[in-house]
Amino acid sequence: MRKVSPLFKAAAFAGAAVMLLAGCGSSNNASGGKTEALDENAKTTITFAGWSLDTTPEFQTLADGFMKDHPNITVKIKQYSADDYDTQLTSDISGKSQPDVFPIKNLQKYYTYAAESGGLADLSDIAASYDGDKNIDVSQYKLEDGKYYAMPYRQDSWVLFYNKDMFEKAGVSAPDGTWTWDDYTKAAEELKEKLPAAGYDAKSVYPMYQHGWQSVVQGFALSQTDGAYDDYFKGDYSYLKPYYERALKWQKEGLTIDWNTVNSTKVQYQAQFGTQKAAMLPMGTWYAATLVSQQKSGDADTFNWGMAPIPQNPDAATSDTPVTFADPTGLAVSSNISGQQLAAAKEFVKWASGEKGSEALAKIATTPAYFSDSVADTYFGTDGMANDDLSKKAWTDHKTNPENPVGAGTNTIQDVLNTVVHSGIMSGTSSIDDAIAKGTQDIKDQGVLQ
Amino acid sequence: MTQATSAARTSHVAAPDHSKANKAIGRRNLRNGLIFIAPNFIGFLILILIPVVQLFYIGFSKWSAFGDPKFNGLTNWVRLTHDSNFQAAFVNTIVYSVVHIPLTLAIAFGLAVLLNTNLKGRAFFRTVAFFPYITSIVAAAQVWNMLFDAKSGVINQIIRFFTGGAWAPGWMGDTKWAMVAVIIVATWREVGYFMILILAGLQTIPGELYEAASIDGANGWQQFWKITVPCMRPTLFFVLVTLTIQSFKILDLTLVMTNGGPGTSTLMLAQYIYQVAFNRQDFGYSGTVSLVLFALCMIVTLIQFWYNNKKEK
Numbered sequence: 164m165r166k167v168s169p170l171f172k173a174a175a176f177a178g179a180a181v182m183l184l185a186g187c188g189s190s191n192n193a194s195g196g197k198t199e200a201l202d203e204n205a206k207t208t209i210t211f212a213g214w215s216l217d218t219t220p221e222f223q224t225l226a227d228g229f230m231k232d233h234p235n236i237t238v239k240i241k242q243y244s245a246d247d248y249d250t251q252l253t254s255d256i257s258g259k260s261q262p263d264v265f266p267i268k269n270l271q272k273y274y275t276y277a278a279e280s281g282g283l284a285d286l287s288d289i290a291a292s293y294d295g296d297k298n299i300d301v302s303q304y305k306l307e308d309g310k311y312y313a314m315p316y317r318q319d320s321w322v323l324f325y326n327k328d329m330f331e332k333a334g335v336s337a338p339d340g341t342w343t344w345d346d347y348t349k350a351a352e353e354l355k356e357k358l359p360a361a362g363y364d365a366k367s368v369y370p371m372y373q374h375g376w377q378s379v380v381q382g383f384a385l386s387q388t389d390g391a392y393d394d395y396f397k398g399d400y401s402y403l404k405p406y407y408e409r410a411l412k413w414q415k416e417g418l419t420i421d422w423n424t425v426n427s428t429k430v431q432y433q434a435q436f437g438t439q440k441a442a443m444l445p446m447g448t449w450y451a452a453t454l455v456s457q458q459k460s461g462d463a464d465t466f467n468w469g470m471a472p473i474p475q476n477p478d479a480a481t482s483d484t485p486v487t488f489a490d491p492t493g494l495a496v497s498s499n500i501s502g503q504q505l506a507a508a509k510e511f512v513k514w515a516s517g518e519k520g521s522e523a524l525a526k527i528a529t530t531p532a533y534f535s536d537s538v539a540d541t542y543f544g545t546d547g548m549a550n551d552d553l554s555k556k557a558w559t560d561h562k563t564n565p566e567n568p569v570g571a572g573t574n575t576i577q578d579v580l581n582t583v584v585h586s587g588i589m590s591g592t593s594s595i596d597d598a599i600a601k602g603t604q605d606i607k608d609q610g611v612l613q
Numbered sequence: 614m615t616q617a618t619s620a621a622r623t624s625h626v627a628a629p630d631h632s633k634a635n636k637a638i639g640r641r642n643l644r645n646g647l648i649f650i651a652p653n654f655i656g657f658l659i660l661i662l663i664p665v666v667q668l669f670y671i672g673f674s675k676w677s678a679f680g681d682p683k684f685n686g687l688t689n690w691v692r693l694t695h696d697s698n699f700q701a702a703f704v705n706t707i708v709y710s711v712v713h714i715p716l717t718l719a720i721a722f723g724l725a726v727l728l729n730t731n732l733k734g735r736a737f738f739r740t741v742a743f744f745p746y747i748t749s750i751v752a753a754a755q756v757w758n759m760l761f762d763a764k765s766g767v768i769n770q771i772i773r774f775f776t777g778g779a780w781a782p783g784w785m786g787d788t789k790w791a792m793v794a795v796i797i798v799a800t801w802r803e804v805g806y807f808m809i810l811i812l813a814g815l816q817t818i819p820g821e822l823y824e825a826a827s828i829d830g831a832n833g834w835q836q837f838w839k840i841t842v843p844c845m846r847p848t849l850f851f852v853l854v855t856l857t858i859q860s861f862k863i864l865d866l867t868l869v870m871t872n873g874g875p876g877t878s879t880l881m882l883a884q885y886i887y888q889v890a891f892n893r894q895d896f897g898y899s900g901t902v903s904l905v906l907f908a909l910c911m912i913v914t915l916i917q918f919w920y921n922n923k924k925e926k
Contacts, residue, residue: 249891250891253678253679253891253894254678256679257678257679272894275677275679275894279677279679279680280677280679280680281679281680282679423763423783423785423786423875424762424764426785426872426874427758427759427761427762427763427785427786428758428759428762429755574892574893574894574895575893575895577892578888578892578893579698582698582873582874582876582877582880582888583698583876583877586874586875586876587875587876590786590788590874590875590876591786591875592787592788592875592876592878593876598876601697604697605696605697605698608692608695608696608697609692609696610692
């Protein structure tokens with residue numbers, strides 16, 4: 164009887180509980196319904212989900228800022244585990260006990276929540292209020308039915324972090340904002356040659372650090388290759404090949420720690436770049452806040468650093484706006500609430516995604532979703548932040564594509580592309596062609612292609 | 614399993630009473646028996662039995678954990694037949710079990726026999742052998758990962774010493790060796806626990822049997838096969854069944870050590886079930902895979918029961 168995995172049993176039990184509750188609970192269908200106008204004088208309390216509150220100040224910052232502007236609304240934060248957030252949220256939504264406002268960590272899960280759970284309220288009216296506003300892009304949350312079930316409050320994007328001191332000491336020219344991945348390779352090879360002479364330990368210091376995640380290779384391939392988003396659901400993953408060829412080359416030439424070591428010794432990218440073991444690091448802008456605070460606390464060395472636009476696809480037509488990727492982090496509202504509570508929850512989402520919430524986030528060096536000039540000034544005015552022109556350009560001026568297209572098969576496709584393709588190629592167990600062929604076949608066999 | 618057997622045993626005790634003594638006593642005994650098993654059984658019912666029964670429906674449905682599962686007949690089962698990840702996980706689980714079970718059993722038995730003798734400091738060695746079992750699996754897996762590190766790990770340094778620095782396995786980074794590493798760690802971890810069980814069994818064998826045998830001129834080897842093994846059959850049977858089920862269900866170790874990789878070389882059924890359910894949000898199909906694992910454990914256990922009954926007769 165105990166042969167099924169305990170995790171699955173827990174889920175099945177949660178499911179059983181839901182079915183029982185659903186039978187006798189009152190159905191409270193507020194999704195898509197009309198929202199009452201917010202009454203600023205009514206005392207209202209809304210709950211808001213967050214994780215790792217000690218190390219992630221954004222939730223408290225948003226709650227405090229909003230409560231200051233709306234003194235009669237209380238925002239109570241409900242803490243979740245950072246690692247199991249989606250698992251916990253899934254069981255909460257299926258048990259109709261989700262908090263009134265909750266973050267959506269990535270687009271991959273957003274589709275399942277929005278299209279299938281029925282637990283998210285329609286936020287199309289907030290989306291409409293951003294029509295024609297160039298400072299914010301909400302389009303990634305638009306579903307096929309034209310409705311929006313979440314609004315972004317953070318829009319990180321992948322940039323190239325680089326250690327200015329290491330470039331200077333080695334006498335290699337730093338990124339200038341026009342780099343392709345070939346330029347990136349060339350600079351890395353030059354660094355590899357010159358860093359030891361500049362006093363860096365040849366054994367432990369690398370020109371770059373490529374983290375082990377699937378997105379470090381596949382995110383760029385997908386966002387920087389023409390037509391890749393269409394190929395994705397058609398089951399054609401050949402766009403990955405040039406990116407994997409480069410990734411393997413870097414690994415082979417010793418320009419970065421190899422993938423197997425990264426995984427088996429659980430290398431942390433923060434330590435690798437923060438203690439000057441790597442001169443360049445492609446990473447999301449969320450790392451800037453961590454680096455600033457680690458340099459203050461002494462967990463990271465003190466050195467000059469900057470952000471450069473992410474290198475571009477050398478095989479694609481060049482454009483003035485660098486193309487990068489990242490999923491927005493969104494806020495969704497529960498469909499179980501109504502009346503003033505719903506109005507307050509929606510107001511909170513509107514506030515957090517708009518300029519005021521963005522100002523509050525920028526103050527704690529968190530990349531918000533609303534990029535007005537004053538938000539940018541606040542962000543780069545924070546103590547310890549890089550504030551040269553290239554960093555500002557990298558942060559504000561880019562075309563950010565989603566990490567993966569959003570659709571019914573996304574969860575499965577991403578999983579196969581990770582376990583079969585990424586892990587297969589990077590660990591050296593299969594050739595690029597074999598891994599892509601096997602992954603493609605696997606995805607076809609799962610029956611999720613359109 | 615243990616709850617089920619203990620429940621079954623209790624009702625067996627109540628049944629003969631019921632037929633022999635008068636009805637009032639029988640009813641009272643039944644009631645008391647039920648009260649005694651209730652705390653355990655209610656938990657078992659709600660947390661295990663109901664979900665398992667539900668699984669038989671979920672496994673034939675499409676379900677994303679939201680809303681109700683939609684019955685879709687044999688679609689999931691057809692999908693199993695050409696799902697190469699499932700097939701890899703199935704084969705890996707079998708390979709793991711086929712190697713791990715005899716290995717663990719043999720080493721545990723050997724250690725138990727050794728530690729049952731008048732060895733100096735045997736209490737110390739018993740503790741040492743049991744230690745891995747009470748160590749946190751996550752911590753142990755991390756340490757083993759470092760030991761197995763292909764470049765700088767201690768294990769490969771020793772191997773290179775013998776091969777003259779020329780060759781050493783790639784362990785976690787190599788599809789062929791990752792499974793070997795997992796089996797080594799799993800055996801290291803579980804041997805102590807089964808050794809204790811076997812040791813307890815060994816100590817129930819009366820010393821007179823060995824005494825009589827040695828007077829009759831039986832040597833150590835004969836004593837082992839003619840006395841130790843037959844007397845140990847109930848214990849060995851229990852050990853074998855729990856070991857088999859544990860091996861088929863292996864999840865935590867590979868999850869922490871290799872996360873199923875590289876590629877799918879150490880992907881086990883239990884992990885695949887988790888992956889399909891929570892990464893792909895496809896609870897229906899993961900239910901189908903769970904049923905396969907359930908059937909696998911069931912069949913093997915039934916064969917073991919049948920064989921044991923036959924031997925006891």
